Amino acid sequence: MAMAMRLAAARVALAGPLGLRTALFSTLTSSSPFVPPPTNQAERPPPAEPSTNLFVSGLSKRTTTEGLREAFAKFGEVVHARVVxxxxxxYSKGFGFVKYATIEDAAExxxxxxGKFLDGWVIFAEYARPRPPLPVNNAGPSPYPPAYGSPYGRQ
DNA sequence: CGTGAGCGA
Known part of the structure; x- marks a missing residue:
């Protein structure tokens, strides 16, 4: 009958593009009796297009570039790796980038x-987005001095 | 308190 059920606080996961969440121990048991599906639940857009650049998020604040490279070098040849x-x-912003030699290595x-653990935190790896052409010429609103050569983002 | 979403010098 009317049992004093605990209000499970309907937490509407404000999932972003990936639904990043600190789902460390929480298995995210979305078995709510009343959970109206959002307007969109039939389209599963890919996180990004295949590329050699990988965007790794969920890193621990103490994870460094070397740790990231060492962790990803086990699945392919990492050409570049950097923790932002x-x-x-x-201090680390909590995410980084890893660039592989080929697309297949990046996929591996x-x-x-x-979804694995790194330094005690679940990390997320996906293809990075293409970056702006980087105005190496002083012909654009570049808040940074054009003292940097061609960055990464090309295969 | 770098307690936590995101895309870099």
Missing amino acids: TDRVSG GIKGMD
Whole structure:
């Protein structure tokens, strides 16, 4: 009958593009009796297009570039790896980038490290987005001095 | 308190 059921606080997961969440121990048992599906649940858009650049998120604040490279180098040849850190603080922003030599290695790296643990945190690996052409010429609103050569983002 | 979404110098 009327049992004092605990309000499970209908937490509407404000899932982003990936639904990133600290699902460490929580298995995310979405078995709510009343959970109206969103307007969209028939389309599963890919996170990004295949590329050699990988975007790794969910990194621990103490995970560094070497740790990231060492972790992804087990699934392919990592050409480049970097953990994004702040310029003024110097601390990791919690995500990084890993560039493989080929697309197939990148795919293996994703399937091998996406959803895995790194430094005690679940990390997410996916293809990175294409970056702006980087105005190496002073003919654009570049907040940064054109003192950097061609970046990564090309295969 | 770098407690946590995201895409880099």
